Amino acid sequence: MTIPADLAKPTLLGEYSYELHPVERGYANRTLYINLDDNTIREKPVTQQMKDLFTGGRGFALKLLWDAVTPETKWDDPQNELVIANGPICGITAYPGSGKSTVVFLSPLTQNVVDCNVGGYFAPFLKFSGFDALEIQGKADDDVVIFIDGDTGKVTIERDSLEEVDSHQIANVLTERFGGSEDKGKRAISVLSAGQASDYVRIGMVNCSWYDVRRKEARLKQAARGGPGRVFRDKKIKAIVVRFSDMGGDKNGVVDMPLIRKAGQRINKEIADLDDKQNQMRKVGTANIVEVMDHFDLLPTHNYRYGSHPDTHKIDSKVWKESFTQGLPDGCWLGCTMSCSHGVDHFPLKTGPYAGQCVLVDGPEYENAAGLGSNIGNFDAQKLLELNFYCDTYGIDSISFANCVAFAMECYEEGYLTKEHTGGLELNFSNGGAVGLELIHQMARGEGFGVIVGQGVRYMKELFVREYGADPKFLHDIGMEIKGMEISEYLTKESLAQQGGFGLATKGPQHDEAWLIFMDQVQNLLPTFKDKAEALHYFPMWRTWFSLHGLCKLPWNDISPENNKQTKEPAKVEEHVENYAWIHQGVTGKPTVPQDLLDQSERVYNFQKVFAIRMGRVGRKHDYPPYRAMGPVTAAEYESRQDRYDEQLQRLVEINPAGLSTQEKMAHLRKYREGQYEQLVDAVYQRRGWDANSIPTPEKLHELGIDLPELLEVVEQAKKKI
Numbered sequence: 001m002t003i004p005a006d007l008a009k010p011t012l013l014g015e016y017s018y019e020l021h022p023v024e025r026g027y028a029n030r031t032l033y034i035n036l037d038d039n040t041i042r043e044k045p046v047t048q049q050m051k052d053l054f055t056g057g058r059g060f061a062l063k064l065l066w067d068a069v070t071p072e073t074k075w076d077d078p079q080n081e082l083v084i085a086n087g088p089i090c091g092i093t094a095y096p097g098s099g100k101s102t103v104v105f106l107s108p109l110t111q112n113v114v115d116c117n118v119g120g121y122f123a124p125f126l127k128f129s130g131f132d133a134l135e136i137q138g139k140a141d142d143d144v145v146i147f148i149d150g151d152t153g154k155v156t157i158e159r160d161s162l163e164e165v166d167s168h169q170i171a172n173v174l175t176e177r178f179g180g181s182e183d184k185g186k187r188a189i190s191v192l193s194a195g196q197a198s199d200y201v202r203i204g205m206v207n208c209s210w211y212d213v214r215r216k217e218a219r220l221k222q223a224a225r226g227g228p229g230r231v232f233r234d235k236k237i238k239a240i241v242v243r244f245s246d247m248g249g250d251k252n253g254v255v256d257m258p259l260i261r262k263a264g265q266r267i268n269k270e271i272a273d274l275d276d277k278q279n280q281m282r283k284v285g286t287a288n289i290v291e292v293m294d295h296f297d298l299l300p301t302h303n304y305r306y307g308s309h310p311d312t313h314k315i316d317s318k319v320w321k322e323s324f325t326q327g328l329p330d331g332c333w334l335g336c337t338m339s340c341s342h343g344v345d346h347f348p349l350k351t352g353p354y355a356g357q358c359v360l361v362d363g364p365e366y367e368n369a370a371g372l373g374s375n376i377g378n379f380d381a382q383k384l385l386e387l388n389f390y391c392d393t394y395g396i397d398s399i400s401f402a403n404c405v406a407f408a409m410e411c412y413e414e415g416y417l418t419k420e421h422t423g424g425l426e427l428n429f430s431n432g433g434a435v436g437l438e439l440i441h442q443m444a445r446g447e448g449f450g451v452i453v454g455q456g457v458r459y460m461k462e463l464f465v466r467e468y469g470a471d472p473k474f475l476h477d478i479g480m481e482i483k484g485m486e487i488s489e490y491l492t493k494e495s496l497a498q499q500g501g502f503g504l505a506t507k508g509p510q511h512d513e514a515w516l517i518f519m520d521q522v523q524n525l526l527p528t529f530k531d532k533a534e535a536l537h538y539f540p541m542w543r544t545w546f547s548l549h550g551l552c553k554l555p556w557n558d559i560s561p562e563n564n565k566q567t568k569e570p571a572k573v574e575e576h577v578e579n580y581a582w583i584h585q586g587v588t589g590k591p592t593v594p595q596d597l598l599d600q601s602e603r604v605y606n607f608q609k610v611f612a613i614r615m616g617r618v619g620r621k622h623d624y625p626p627y628r629a630m631g632p633v634t635a636a637e638y639e640s641r642q643d644r645y646d647e648q649l650q651r652l653v654e655i656n657p658a659g660l661s662t663q664e665k666m667a668h669l670r671k672y673r674e675g676q677y678e679q680l681v682d683a684v685y686q687r688r689g690w691d692a693n694s695i696p697t698p699e700k701l702h703e704l705g706i707d708l709p710e711l712l713e714v715v716e717q718a719k720k721k722i
């Protein structure tokens with residue numbers, strides 16, 4: 001692509017100088033506001049009330065977005081913001097997994113507020129440069145690069161039509177431009193970017209970089225869920241760069257470093273001693289569970305029809321362990337001894353604009369292996385890696401991509417789509433890898449059927465019914481999205497608690513909120529509705545806490561103390577919860593017990609729930625998964641696990657399946673399972689302090705100390721709409 005000379009030269013559009021000062025007790029005590037409509041740049045103070053009610057990270061980001069939008073604001077209005085926040089613990093290096101950014105915005109997929117998180121160095125560098133959050137409103141006329149220079153105390157907006165269009169290039173080019181040619185300078189840079197597909201598809205995501213000194217290359221992590229990349233590009237942001245050169249382990253202004261070190265030493269020893277015997281995160285990362293999921297019939301296969309496949313061994317952890325370059329420190333933030341961000345080096349691409357080049361593939365993580373593998377019928381590891389690479393560099397959420405492609409494939413196989421609709425493509429699961437690659441390149445070029453697929457499952461459902469005469473009921477049953485967001489890569493048919501974990505998640509069905517499959521289905525630790533409701537209260541609250549502080553969830557429970565199984569509630573990993581109380585106290589100086597952490601989360605969790613209601617999501621109807629997440633939709637699904645389902649009909653539904661047709665048996669099972677889900681929903685609402693219409697009660701808001709007039713008004717108005 002040739003760019004006209006006048007556009008190719010960066011042009012300064014806005015500039016702002018600020019005073020550098022050290023972080024105090026985890027806070028920079030101000031946020032940065034940028035408006036791309038008129039290139040305003042200014043800082044906002046962080047008040048004590050903001051800290052008390054919203055803590056930091058996701059809490060701050062939600063509060064800033066709440067103040068910026070109205071109930072009428074749409075995702076592509078200039079008022080919508082992209083808010084990127086860190087959190088008070090973010091940036092410490094003595095405890096693993098402390099470098100996460102949380103990204104909050106109104107989503108093009110859910111038409112509501114979404115948060116997602118990402119590793120890489122951006123969040124800590126943003127704080128050490130002077131800001132607890134970055135808020136970007138408005139839309140630029142041409143592509144811009146925003147540069148936050150924590151070395152000199154200057155923020156600039158430059159019009160900059162870089163020749164590079166994809167994240168693996170943009171990250172490297174800007175790392176060198178702002179960091180210089182030496183490793184030391186490059187290590188001080190982190191770049192946010194989205195690739196060319198984010199110009200066209202709503203499932204677009206944002207990459208966050210860090211410079212890998214061993215590989216001499218920028219690495220990428222993804223803020224993926226809900227379409228942040230589409231918002232990023234809709235604002236014409238080409239990249240956001242932060243520079244902070246004076247990095248050290250003491251930048252967070254902590255009160256009690258020995259207490260933080262005590263927690264860090266405890267977990268680092270466990271990782272060193274036990275990781276090899278437990279999950280091997282340091283060798284294979286989250287992809288260690290592919291074969292485990294397959295074994296328990298939980299691996300989404302062919303659009304979640306099935307939970308296992310005979311060819312899974314071709315994409316399981318052994319394959320990735322051999323593919324990953326071993327022995328490198330693969331932490332996505334300094335001090336992360338869990339070091340799970342593995343990559344495949346020198347991977348030769350065969351398709352697309354970079355065919356013939358050897359590239360670094362960041363991943364695959366479990367979600368990529370399952371989504372870009374079994375769920376679209378692809379058991380070719382090379383094609384999976386190629387899809388992984390292009391999802392990342394084009395700026396496409398791999399989970400959403402997988403579900404969208406799988407949905408389109410099933411529609412094609414069921415006869416709702418023909419080659420006329422798909423531009424000649426045969427969308428069969430038997431050809432999943434090749435089909436996926438063709439569609440992904442179409443998304444990047446902004447042409448063909450791929451662009452329709454990239455608008456999300458909900459969009460396709462409506463289009464196929466409206467334009468192609470598809471059966472709305474069937475499409476509703478098989479479209480694996482809730483609230484407009486595609487479901488994470490776990491088959492939930494046999495776990496009622498996990499159905500609720502996805503269905504009742506405020507932002508949409510993302511596994512970072514609740515992951516209860518093992519507790520519920522495999523270990524049978526949640527036998528009653530009360531048990532399930534308690535878990536669906538505790539774990540979402542607990543997991544929310546990581547995003548308030550800029551922490552990675554993985555070191556919490558992907559490594560366990562040796563005696564964890566002997567503790568009262570092993571799933572909570574109580575020793576690690578205690579670690580987090582210690583590091584919170586160590587950073588902020590506030591005496592902290594675990595319940596304090598849950599209280600922080602519950603405030604923000606309920607605030608986010610009220611925010612979603614304010615944006616129009618009122619009523620329990622939004623909290624239901626498609627039936628495919630609950631049970632067999634087609635006769636082929638039922639008959640593939642007939643013994644299991646027949647036994648359940650007999651034992652649980654008290655119906656003798658003998659002599660019944662498959663359709664009759666499916667109808668009985670469905671009635672039973674949908675009834676169970678209704679009971680679960682009621683139990684969870686009650687436990688969370690919400691009414692039967694999924695609205696937090698005024699009493700609950702009062703109990704949490706967030707009974708602010710604007711929140712109470714939202715819940716009162718919502719009740720009138722029911």
Ligand code: SF4
Pocket residue numbers: 096097098099119330331332333336337338339340341552553554555
């Ligand atoms: S555990 Fe993995 S994903 Fe989490 S911070 Fe460490 S390297 Fe990054």
